[in-house]
Amino acid sequence: MSPSDDKQRKPMTAFTRWAAARLIKDHDQVDSLGVRSRYGALEGWTSIVVNTLLFGVKISVGLLINSIALIADAVHTIADTATSIVVIVGFRVARKPSDREHPFGHGRMESIAALVVALLLFEASFELLRSSVRSTLEPSSATASIGVIVLIIGTIAIKELLARFAYALGDIIDSQALRADALHHRSDVVATALAVVALKVAGSASIG
Numbered sequence: 001m002s003p004s005d006d007k008q009r010k011p012m013t014a015f016t017r018w019a020a021a022r023l024i025k026d027h028d029q030v031d032s033l034g035v036r037s038r039y040g041a042l043e044g045w046t047s048i049v050v051n052t053l054l055f056g057v058k059i060s061v062g063l064l065i066n067s068i069a070l071i072a073d074a075v076h077t078i079a080d081t082a083t084s085i086v087v088i089v090g091f092r093v094a095r096k097p098s099d100r101e102h103p104f105g106h107g108r109m110e111s112i113a114a115l116v117v118a119l120l121l122f123e124a125s126f127e128l129l130r131s132s133v134r135s136t137l138e139p140s141s142a143t144a145s146i147g148v149i150v151l152i153i154g155t156i157a158i159k160e161l162l163a164r165f166a167y168a169l170g171d172i173i174d175s176q177a178l179r180a181d182a183l184h185h186r187s188d189v190v191a192t193a194l195a196v197v198a199l200k201v202a203g204s205a206s207i208g
């Protein structure tokens with residue numbers, strides 16, 4: 001992370017601290033596993049709600065203008081709910097107290113959640129690479145009005161805000177699981193941007 005990256009995220013860091021102080025009980029006790037699991041739940045549930053809304057917009061627009069790239073991106077967006085569930089469950093298991101089989105507690109579950117999220121991100125990056133190669137080889141003929149393109153760019157902006165929110169939460173409690181999910185949201189920004197680039201603007205002279 002470069003210092004300029006840090007500066008970029010500053011307003012969101014301030015907002016996230018403000019939101020955490022209001023929504024999370026004992027928000028400053030970031031070493032407590034119970035408090036950490038509440039941060040994990042905040043990130044996970046926010047991601048699920050935002051991704052479900054973005055799915056609704058993308059699938060409607062994708063079907064309307066018959067864009068395979070956009071429909072595929074919509075399906076990816078709703079599939080990302082699985083990653084958020086891994087985050088929520090990982091933190092929830094981590095806060096369980098130690099028992100006979102796990103005398104040192106379950107704190108390591110948070111690291112395992114980070115690993116699973118990272119593996120899912122790796123898979124998503126591979127898919128992204130594959131679909132961008134495919135769309136380069138066989139450009140889509142889907143056309144979109146300026147209004148539709150602005151709408152999709154709006155979904156990209158919302159996803160970028162979600163990425164910054166997740167990064168900020170990850171920084172507050174110093175969690176690799178939340179940072180990995182933030183990185184995934186950031187990769188989705190790139191994925192949707194590529195789906196937009198694949199569209200032809202309605203009314204403009206077509207080149208191909």
Ligand SMILES: [Zn+2]
Pocket residue numbers: 076077080124184185187188
């Ligand atoms: Zn994704």
